[in-house]
Amino acid sequence: MSHLSFTPLPQLDDANRFFWxxxxxxxxxxxxxxxCEHWVHPPAPICPVCQQMHLAPAAVSGMATxxxxTINHQSWVPGIELPYAIAIVELDEQPGLRLTTNVVGVPVEQVQIGQRVRVAFEHREDVWLPVFTLAL
Known part of the structure; x- marks a missing residue:
């Protein structure tokens, strides 16, 4: 069982539905x-670089570093599989384009800063949670 099965799900709205x-x-x-082609995450109504409102969802490669x-050993909710790796990954498309996520599919002690990872998804109800696995 994935530890994500107990993760609270995001509330979908018009601003974030595309992401989830x-x-x-x-x-x-x-x-x-x-x-200006700047990538913006988390979703915002205005580009922080050029101050324009012409933002639209676009696919990224899913590759990141x-x-x-950090490795979580604390059971915050009953039934969570421990330990698990919480990571900040930087997407290849732009310096500073980062997500807080989980690295899955590998023993947590093997997750290290600088590793190349790729996106995967865990489907729960009406969302697809982006998680990352080691890139091969």
């Missing part, structure tokens, strides 16, 4: 500015 459901097609999507990692 894009995994249905196996592709991670992030907002991108049509004017682990920037930070």
């Amino acid at each position: 459901t894009s995994g249905q097609t196996g592709t991670l999507q992030v907002l991108r500015c049509a004017d 682990v920037q930070a990692v």
Whole structure:
């Protein structure tokens, strides 16, 4: 059983639905500015670079590098499989384009800063949670 099976699910709205459901097609999507091509995450109504409002979801490669990692050994909710790796990953598309996520499919002690990872998805109810696995 994945520890994610007990993770609280995000509340979907018009601003974030694309992000939490894009995994249905196996592709991670992030907002991108049509004017300056800056990637924006988390979703926002205005581009932080050019201040324009022409943002639309676009597919990213799903490749990233682990920037930070911590191993959680604390059971915050009954039934969670421990331990698990919580990581901040930086997507290849842009410096600073980061997600807080989980690294799965590998013993937690093997997850290290600098490792290459790729997106995978865990489907729960009406969302596809982006998680990452080691890139081969």
